[in-house]
Amino acid sequence: MREVAIIGVKNTLFGEQWDRSFRDLVVEAGVGAVEDAGVAGEKIDSMFVGNMSGGQFVEQEHIGALIADYSGLAKNLHVPSTRVEAACASGGLALRQAICAVASGMDDIVIAAGVEKMTDVPASKASSALAAAADREWEGIMGATFPGLYAMIARLHMHQYGTTSEQLAEVAVKNHYNGQFNPIAQYRSPITVDAVLNSIMVADPLHIFDCSPITDGASALILAPADIAHEYTDTPIYVKGTGQASDTIALHDRRDITTLEASVVAGRRAYEMAGLGPRDIDLVEVHDCFTIAEICAIEDLGFAKKGEGGKVTQQGETAIGGRIPVNTSGGLKACGHPVGATGIKQAVEIVQQLRGEAGKRQVDGAEIGMTHNVGGSGATAVVHILSRNR
Numbered sequence: 001m002r003e004v005a006i007i008g009v010k011n012t013l014f015g016e017q018w019d020r021s022f023r024d025l026v027v028e029a030g031v032g033a034v035e036d037a038g039v040a041g042e043k044i045d046s047m048f049v050g051n052m053s054g055g056q057f058v059e060q061e062h063i064g065a066l067i068a069d070y071s072g073l074a075k076n077l078h079v080p081s082t083r084v085e086a087a088c089a090s091g092g093l094a095l096r097q098a099i100c101a102v103a104s105g106m107d108d109i110v111i112a113a114g115v116e117k118m119t120d121v122p123a124s125k126a127s128s129a130l131a132a133a134a135d136r137e138w139e140g141i142m143g144a145t146f147p148g149l150y151a152m153i154a155r156l157h158m159h160q161y162g163t164t165s166e167q168l169a170e171v172a173v174k175n176h177y178n179g180q181f182n183p184i185a186q187y188r189s190p191i192t193v194d195a196v197l198n199s200i201m202v203a204d205p206l207h208i209f210d211c212s213p214i215t216d217g218a219s220a221l222i223l224a225p226a227d228i229a230h231e232y233t234d235t236p237i238y239v240k241g242t243g244q245a246s247d248t249i250a251l252h253d254r255r256d257i258t259t260l261e262a263s264v265v266a267g268r269r270a271y272e273m274a275g276l277g278p279r280d281i282d283l284v285e286v287h288d289c290f291t292i293a294e295i296c297a298i299e300d301l302g303f304a305k306k307g308e309g310g311k312v313t314q315q316g317e318t319a320i321g322g323r324i325p326v327n328t329s330g331g332l333k334a335c336g337h338p339v340g341a342t343g344i345k346q347a348v349e350i351v352q353q354l355r356g357e358a359g360k361r362q363v364d365g366a367e368i369g370m371t372h373n374v375g376g377s378g379a380t381a382v383v384h385i386l387s388r389n390r
Helices: 022-037 063-070 090-103 123-131 146-161 165-179 193-197 226-231 261-274 291-300 309-314 331-335 342-355
Strands: 004-011 044-050 081-084 109-117 201-203 216-225 237-246 283-285 368-375 380-387
Touching: 004 022, 004 090, 004 226, 004 342, 022 044, 022 063, 022 109, 022 216, 044 063, 044 090, 063 081, 081 090, 090 109, 090 216, 090 237, 090 342, 090 368, 090 380, 109 342, 123 146, 146 201, 146 291, 165 193, 165 291, 165 309, 165 331, 216 226, 216 342, 237 261, 237 342, 261 291, 261 368, 261 380, 283 342, 291 309, 291 331, 291 368, 342 368, 342 380
Parallel strands: 044 081, 044 109, 283 368
Antiparallel strands: 004 216, 004 237, 109 216, 237 380, 368 380
């Protein structure tokens, strides 16, 4: 396989964007990434777009073709554009497919993008659409929502390992602290542990400040073979490893719901491909759709021993300046979670960090970063390892 580099990136603002359409968002991200890479439109060979539920949120399917059309890549150029769906891991999987296209030699210049416009429907409809990422027949039909499913994970983690509500709250506090320095973040105000613990209970033990928000936004990356990356940018970022794994879609079929085995396996595959381990990673963007999800993620990826994710967080080891900075972007919790775009946004954050362009949230000396994107309650996991050095 050929080595792959990221040569251009762009995020839109994340948040409630009533004055922006689905099409506006993804075109802004795509055009921005193309401009960042300095690539002419006729050089683009293909595009992969992560999108979970266009039909539910904006009543539009055939997303790949729509985006190719409105980004100017369909008429005359006829660039192939493929929608990729893996629930909340749609963006991460779109990036993986783009990496494979370049690595295989089939394409040279490829766009990996993600988009979701979630605020055009009532919250109840958005929640129903998101619940379809779980097992509708065995979980959704019984009234289980994602806060409910992750609340069960949290409650068992507390029972088995002594994790506390205060430790869950520390995840939200850290990510809101980081989010205040991210100009695209949906929430840019710090919060306190007391504010989390006194906020509305959504599904015991998860309060509303333990939950990621409903968000509009889009993100895009441009990929190229590593051999020609310097033709476009002085700061290419190299893909060193990628891993994907699946698990049962319903929680009741898993060996241990406090471990997302798809994350463990996807992480292991990415580490093996890169020839690296957890100690080599300088920062990581993990899928903190709920605060317990971040605690599970840092355990599953090897950054904390099983059952100690809450303690590690409370001790400041995952803060900027700590042993392993986690979610410098603010994560899904503070930056926002437009589900189809999240996996791409995570990679954009790592690229900006490795370029040294992250401003007040910059991790000093960052050379190797990781992204971790989860679909549903863990039925899909996608992990990427990126490096400043080839």
